[in-house]
Amino acid sequence: MARRERCSGCGLYLMVPPEAQTIRCAVCQAITNTITPFTSNARPNGHWIYVHDSFLGPGRTSYPGSGTYGIPYVYAPHQRPPQPRPPLSFVSVHGRKRALLCGVNYQSKSYRLGGSINDVKCMRYLLVEKLGFPNDSILMLTEEETDPFKIPTKQNIRKALRWLVYGCQSGDSLVFHFSGHGTRQIDYNHDEVDGYDEALCPLDHETEGNIIDDEINDTIVRPLPRGATLLAIIDACYSGTVLDLPYVCRMNKEGFYIWEDQRNPLFYKGTSGGIAICFSACDDNQNSADTTAFTGNNTRTGAMTFSFIQAVQNEPGLTYGRLLNAMSNAIRDVKAGLRLTGPIAALINKVLFGTTQEPQLSTSEKFDIYSKQLVL
Structure with missing residues (x-):
């Protein structure tokens, strides 16, 4: 037996x-x-x-x-x-506020990024200096860490995700920030509306594989108890529903929105009473940008991470709807400013800007995005 x-x-x-x-x-x-x-x-x-x-x-x-x-x-x-x-x-489990920040540049790879580690450093600054997160409540995984168990490999990210929700109680505020590559792959268990699982790419994804949305949902969404809040900020391609949350906010350029219900009666993707909210860099079929356009120098950042931090710093107490609009407008404005003019402008702009990037909001429960304030 x-x-x-x-x-x-x-x-x-x-x-x-x-x-x-x-x-x-x-x-x-x-x-x-x-x-x-x-x-x-x-x-x-x-x-x-x-x-x-x-x-x-x-x-x-x-x-x-x-x-x-x-x-x-x-x-x-x-x-x-x-x-x-x-x-x-070890990283201590610190009580009421806790954050996991993962930045992957894929150094030495042909598909390397320049801004992911900068992103998590900026996010740490925001959480500690502006939002009151204690230093020892934050676990940061990057390629710059000297501790081998804080390198953003698949195994280390998995363990860190479990750490994030371990012992979580009512009143706790959790943050998961990932900046790096994302991808999509065939959905084998048929729980996805579009037939694809979205996934995050750890540093060793070529040999160990990706971390798919089903696993992320099981690990940090499902255990969330009543009264606890999880905010995820995912700056990666194809990341619209990477937490597999039941409701997706579909907003037009004028700010009007509806909730799209993506629940599947055969699969429960909600919490254990808490609320999970995810801001993603783009929709499931879109790419996200790693750019110097926001900084005005050669420092690269993720467009979505920079616009999120900028909006939260500039407007304390803003609502989720106001934050989503501010992020979308910032990215549109930068892209508009970068567009080229001249005889071959149409061709070059199509190549460089043919894919739009619209930040997405998904949640475990529906609410009025223009009245609910972002609280961390």
Whole structure:
């Protein structure tokens, strides 16, 4: 009869076949010895490597398109001994406010970005200096970090997402900011309206795969308790519904909006009573810009991140509707200013600006965007 064992790496429960001596975790790839009784190294819950994901539970199957489609978290028995794993560094779980900031420049790659790390540095400044987030409540993953467990790899981002919501209670305010590449891929479990899963690209996505919207929703949206708030700011291509939230705000250029209901009766994508809100750089079929146009010098930033920070700083107490309008107008104004004139202008402008970028708002519940204030 199958039994439950904790993964020696990430702490998830694994369902272990009776004949198994060791087992590999499909999330963190750690190999756990199932013969010797497991001795937990768990430290106080401020140590995010040991966060227990009780909401994932035993028997969870892996996410389609995440590299292990259709394979349960428990793999076939392995006979080689468990591999030692270095201890992870810690980030404290700080109470009422907590933020995870991920910036990926993909340095040395042909598709490298120049502004993602700048984006998360600016976001950290906004949260700490303007919005009262304590320094030790923020976990930042970038390629510049010296701690190997704060590099934005797929495994580290997954663990950081679990840290973000661990122990979350009513009154908590959580922020998830990602700046980097996004993509879309075929939806294998048929929960998407457009037939595609949206995904974030970690630093090692070429070998480890992407982090798809189904997993992001399961990890940081579903566990959100009543009275808690999650705000996600996703500056990436194809990111419109990357949290898989049920309602998408469709707004025209005049500011009129309707809520588009994307719920599927076969899949619950809401919270456990809290509210999740996501600002995305663009719609699911659009690209987002990494540009120097906003800074006036050679410093690159994401268009969406810069316009978000600018609007929040310039207008304290603004509503979600006012913020969405301000971001959209800022990006339109910059693009209009960059457009070229001259004999070949039409051709060049079509190449450079043929794809529009319209920031998107999606939520776990509908509300009046012109009366509800942004509160962090």
